[in-house]
Amino acid sequence: MSSFQEIIFKLKQYWAERGCIIQEPYDVEVGAGTMCPETFLRVLGPKPYRVAYVQPSRRPADGRYGENPNRLYKHSQLQVILKPSPADVIDQYLGSLEAVGIDLRQHDIKFEEDNWEAPTLGAWGVGWQVMLDGLEITQFTYFQQCGGIDLDVVPAELTYGLERLTAFLQVKDSVYDIEWAPGFTYGDVRFQDELQFSVYNFEMAEVGTLWKLFDLHEGEAARLLSAYPKYPEKARFPLLPAYDQVLKCSNLFNTLDARGAISVTERVGVIQRVRKLAVGVAQAWADQQGAAQ
Amino acid sequence: MSLSFLLEIGTEEIPDWMIAGALESLRGQLESLGIAARMDATPRRLVARAEGLPERLPDTEERVMGPRKSAGEKALEGFARKQGVAPSDLSVEGEHYTYLRRKAGRAMIAVLAESLPAIILKITFPKTMYWTGKTGPRFIRPIRWIVALLGSSIIPFELAGVRAGAMTFGHRVAHASACSGGLQSAVPVTIETYEQTLRDNFVILSATERRKKIETEIVALGARLKPDAALLETLVYLTEYPTPILGEFDPRFLELPEEVLITVMRHHQKYFSVEDASGHLAPRFVAVMNTSADPEGLVRRGNERVLRARFNDARFFWQADQRKKLADRVADLAHVTFQAKLGSYLEKTERVVEMVRSLGGNENAQRAARLAKCDLTTELVKEFTELQGVVGGLYARAQGEPEEVWQAIYDHYKPESMEDSIPRHETARLVSLADKLDTLRGCFRVGMAPTGSRDPFALRRAAQGVVKIIVEGGMSIPLEGLIAGDPQLTEFFEERVKFYFRDVRGFAYDEVNAAIGAGWSDLPELAARLLRLQKIRLSPDFEPLAASFKRIKNILRQAGFTGGVFDPALLEPGPERELFDEIIRAAGQPIETMIGALRPKVDLFFDKVLVNAPDPAVRANRLAMLHGLLEQFRTFADFSEIVTNS
Numbered sequence: 001m002s003s004f005q006e007i008i009f010k011l012k013q014y015w016a017e018r019g020c021i022i023q024e025p026y027d028v029e030v031g032a033g034t035m036c037p038e039t040f041l042r043v044l045g046p047k048p049y050r051v052a053y054v055q056p057s058r059r060p061a062d063g064r065y066g067e068n069p070n071r072l073y074k075h076s077q078l079q080v081i082l083k084p085s086p087a088d089v090i091d092q093y094l095g096s097l098e099a100v101g102i103d104l105r106q107h108d109i110k111f112e113e114d115n116w117e118a119p120t121l122g123a124w125g126v127g128w129q130v131m132l133d134g135l136e137i138t139q140f141t142y143f144q145q146c147g148g149i150d151l152d153v154v155p156a157e158l159t160y161g162l163e164r165l166t167a168f169l170q171v172k173d174s175v176y177d178i179e180w181a182p183g184f185t186y187g188d189v190r191f192q193d194e195l196q197f198s199v200y201n202f203e204m205a206e207v208g209t210l211w212k213l214f215d216l217h218e219g220e221a222a223r224l225l226s227a228y229p230k231y232p233e234k235a236r237f238p239l240l241p242a243y244d245q246v247l248k249c250s251n252l253f254n255t256l257d258a259r260g261a262i263s264v265t266e267r268v269g270v271i272q273r274v275r276k277l278a279v280g281v282a283q284a285w286a287d288q289q290g291a292a293q
Numbered sequence: 294m295s296l297s298f299l300l301e302i303g304t305e306e307i308p309d310w311m312i313a314g315a316l317e318s319l320r321g322q323l324e325s326l327g328i329a330a331r332m333d334a335t336p337r338r339l340v341a342r343a344e345g346l347p348e349r350l351p352d353t354e355e356r357v358m359g360p361r362k363s364a365g366e367k368a369l370e371g372f373a374r375k376q377g378v379a380p381s382d383l384s385v386e387g388e389h390y391t392y393l394r395r396k397a398g399r400a401m402i403a404v405l406a407e408s409l410p411a412i413i414l415k416i417t418f419p420k421t422m423y424w425t426g427k428t429g430p431r432f433i434r435p436i437r438w439i440v441a442l443l444g445s446s447i448i449p450f451e452l453a454g455v456r457a458g459a460m461t462f463g464h465r466v467a468h469a470s471a472c473s474g475g476l477q478s479a480v481p482v483t484i485e486t487y488e489q490t491l492r493d494n495f496v497i498l499s500a501t502e503r504r505k506k507i508e509t510e511i512v513a514l515g516a517r518l519k520p521d522a523a524l525l526e527t528l529v530y531l532t533e534y535p536t537p538i539l540g541e542f543d544p545r546f547l548e549l550p551e552e553v554l555i556t557v558m559r560h561h562q563k564y565f566s567v568e569d570a571s572g573h574l575a576p577r578f579v580a581v582m583n584t585s586a587d588p589e590g591l592v593r594r595g596n597e598r599v600l601r602a603r604f605n606d607a608r609f610f611w612q613a614d615q616r617k618k619l620a621d622r623v624a625d626l627a628h629v630t631f632q633a634k635l636g637s638y639l640e641k642t643e644r645v646v647e648m649v650r651s652l653g654g655n656e657n658a659q660r661a662a663r664l665a666k667c668d669l670t671t672e673l674v675k676e677f678t679e680l681q682g683v684v685g686g687l688y689a690r691a692q693g694e695p696e697e698v699w700q701a702i703y704d705h706y707k708p709e710s711m712e713d714s715i716p717r718h719e720t721a722r723l724v725s726l727a728d729k730l731d732t733l734r735g736c737f738r739v740g741m742a743p744t745g746s747r748d749p750f751a752l753r754r755a756a757q758g759v760v761k762i763i764v765e766g767g768m769s770i771p772l773e774g775l776i777a778g779d780p781q782l783t784e785f786f787e788e789r790v791k792f793y794f795r796d797v798r799g800f801a802y803d804e805v806n807a808a809i810g811a812g813w814s815d816l817p818e819l820a821a822r823l824l825r826l827q828k829i830r831l832s833p834d835f836e837p838l839a840a841s842f843k844r845i846k847n848i849l850r851q852a853g854f855t856g857g858v859f860d861p862a863l864l865e866p867g868p869e870r871e872l873f874d875e876i877i878r879a880a881g882q883p884i885e886t887m888i889g890a891l892r893p894k895v896d897l898f899f900d901k902v903l904v905n906a907p908d909p910a911v912r913a914n915r916l917a918m919l920h921g922l923l924e925q926f927r928t929f930a931d932f933s934e935i936v937t938n939s
Contacts, residue, residue: 067609068606068609069602069605070602070605070606071606084426085424085435087435087437087454090305090465094465094466104466105466105467105584106587106589106591106592107584107591107592107595108580108582108583108584108587108592108595109465109466109583109584110531110532110583111305111306111336112306112531113306113308113309115420125422126420126422126434128306132595133591133592133594133595133596133599134562134564134580134595134596134599134600135595135598135599142422142424142435144422144423150427151427152426152427153426153427154422154423154424154425154426168595168598171598173598173601173602260628267630268630268633
């Protein structure tokens with residue numbers, strides 16, 4: 001039986017052998033691996049890219065104080081980007097399942113339509129949720145648009161839910177019972193995170209402070225974006241730092257939302273504000289990459 | 294020689310619900326090439342097969358007109374040269390030289406090679422993608438291989454970087470060559486071996502056969518299913534080699550409402566629910582695998598674990614939601630948007646309560662209206678949105694609300710379709726009506742009326758539901774009054790009323806137009822009139838009378854009749870007088886009697902009497918009498934709308 005970390009090692013190894021750069025998690029809070037610059041920005045433009053990384057993904061509203069066996073404030077995604085998508089991408093993907101010890105001939109695998117859309121990123125794609133014996137283990141997406149830009153080259157994005165996949169392989173009913181490493185369960189490693197962030201997000205986060213932070217990060221991103229058009233040396237303009245500010249905004253929005261602090265009328269408006277920044281960065285980035293060639 | 298034809302478009306998994314439409318689109322396009330194809334599909338292939346294709350299209354002839362006979366030899370030679378023949382090959386027709394050009398029919402294989410790429414890309418899907426690059430072809434999912442055969446020849450073409458050939462692919466994982474290690478390997482086919490080769494590689498090409506396999510094997514499992522034709526259809530097109538298996542769950546979950554359990558199984562897991570002998574939900578389910586067998590029970594156990602986790606979630610939400618009563622959640626609706634321009638659900642709730650009150654709803658109806666939307670703030674509905682209403686009803690029952698109240702909440706989204714039943718009692722109907730009417734009035738007011746096929750708020754369904762509830766519930770609701778002041782909404786509703794009686798109830802369209810012509814402010818009364826009209830129509834007197842009415846209407850229109858005083862003294866004795874006497878006698882009698890009595894008199898009148906009498910006073914008097922005759926029926930139907938044979 002493979003531990004959580006062994007499954008991660010095997011998947012990274014598998015994708016490394018297929019030409020992927022193995023990255024470490026991005027060090028700014030994100031809601032999904034898609035939001036990391038390694039995906040969000042790299043899919044733009046014509047340059048091929050292949051990367052795989054584990055990304056802890058924070059969804060404040062999904063926190064359950066560590067009480068629900070399947071739902072987590074912070075879960076781990078293995079994110080794989082293959083740009084352009086190879087013709088045998090699905091076979092490669094199925095191979096990765098075999099690599100972690102799933103004998104596909106003994107199981108039932110289905111590809112059920114599931115199109116992905118992230119309004120705050122101006123991004124969408126078509127694809128499937130991959131079902132293994134009735135369990136959704138991967139989201140498979142062919143990106144079509146990102147930051148409101150039609151993509152030149154279509155990447156395939158594979159997002160594995162690592163806790164679910166491990167619980168499946170280890171035959172565990174609760175994610176807290178899966179073995180992370182010999183002698184340590186997932187609960188040993190992560191229970192405190194789940195409990196304390198649930199308490200913070202639902203009960204103690206100071207709404208006024210969060211709004212202030214949101215405004216500050218938004219202001220910084222907007223300031224940079226408005227400076228880009230006139231900046232003489234495009235290649236050295238700090239768009240990556242600007243994007244970090246957008247990610248901060250996004251996470252603050254999610255926290256405020258979980259805290260119940262965003263009213264009906266505000267909600268649409270705040271999503272719009274984040275989207276505007278994300279799209280702004282994407283467009284400037286596409287321009288910057290174009291200028292560099 | 295006639296040839297067989299096979300086209301297999303191999304793709305990545307196509308969404309199940311799009312497949313039937315895609316096949317129909319492909320079939321239609323092949324038909325325009327003169328090919329009558331049989332269509333088949335699995336999630337990974339769209340297939341067309343046909344027999345009896347000609348090797349060549351028929352030869353064609355074309356007569357090319359040359360110079361006049363009178364033109365010189367030079368012109369003649371020039372024309373012949375241009376046609377590539379000697380002057381002696383030309384013939385003379387009338388005043389001109391002509392040349393009969395014969396064109397050999399093109400080889401079918403060349404025609405197909407040329408047309409198939411465009412035909413394939415023209416298959417219509419509700420949504421498409423590109424995958425080879427921004428300017429590349431669009432299809433529902435990437436095309437990965439193509440088999441295109443005419444007889445034993447490959448039809449040579451290329452599409453999206455894929456060359457048509459004679460190699461197909463079997464099932465993704467269960468195929469015969471699995472033991473060789475590789476997941477996917479191509480298999481050669483001919484037209485004759487195609488279907489059997491697929492079968493050998495765990496692909497059942499025929500949807501009918503897949504459906505049958507699922508059905509018979511479920512019977513063999515000994516499971517009694519809750520029938521679910523739509524789910525069966527989904528599974529037929531989600532699998533290439535379907536095999537049902539029977540799983541179990543902990544009977545303790547049966548404490549949760551059946552509605553919740555079935556929704557989890559059906560919508561989230563695509564499982565069939567199973568009944569016990571007495572028709573109650575049994576702690577079992579049937580899943581349909583896309584593979585041939587589950588000898589070690591791994592798939593069954595996997596599905597059982599997933600279901601257990603889902604049921605645990607549902608139980609967790611159910612218990613968590615009980616901590617706050619529905620009645621304490623009304624204020625929270627201020628945070629749930631109904632529609633950006635129409636404010637929150639709290640505002641909507643207040644409007645609906647008010648409408649229920651003004652329509653004479655009792656205390657229970659008003660309470661149900663107040664609580665109806667509160668389940669939108671519960672965890673269970675956030676997780677299972679399709680259970681809105683139902684969950685609210687179940688919570689209200691658990692929290693001790695009166696039966697009338699919880700049932701009204703439970704039913705207030707009904708009818709969800711024209712086949713669905715209406716809410717179960719008057720209170721529930723009132724809440725449901727008010728909720729739908731409020732949505733309709735609001736959306737029309739802020740300019741969100743449906744246009745063409747775009748109806749994102751399902752306003753047609755809502756209006757249809759209103760009509761169905763009022764008619765089938767026999768409710769006296771002043772519908773026209775409730776939507777008055779919005780001509781667009783009134784027109785929209787009139788269309789829905791017509792649709793309901795025509796398409797749902799099956800009345801003839803002219804009967805519907807005739808009955809609506811006499812008003813539709815009271816829908817149950819309109820329904821009663823339609824039923825009578827349908828019976829009256831069978832009487833031999835009816836259609837001739839209706840034809841006469843149409844004639845009267847035309848006469849009045851042509852005469853520009855705007856009203857006039859009728860004076861019996863001006864009547865001529867004979868048919869005119871007799872008709873008048875009959876009109877007087879018939880007044881106040883049932884329509885059924887009137888028709889038989891009036892018809893011979895009306896016929897005789899038109900036979901013998903000239904309406905356009907030379908004396909203007911007599912003419913005006915006759916017009917007034919005819920107008921009066923029409924008026925007798927005005928509150929029943931506008932008979933001139935009836936389409937007659939005469």
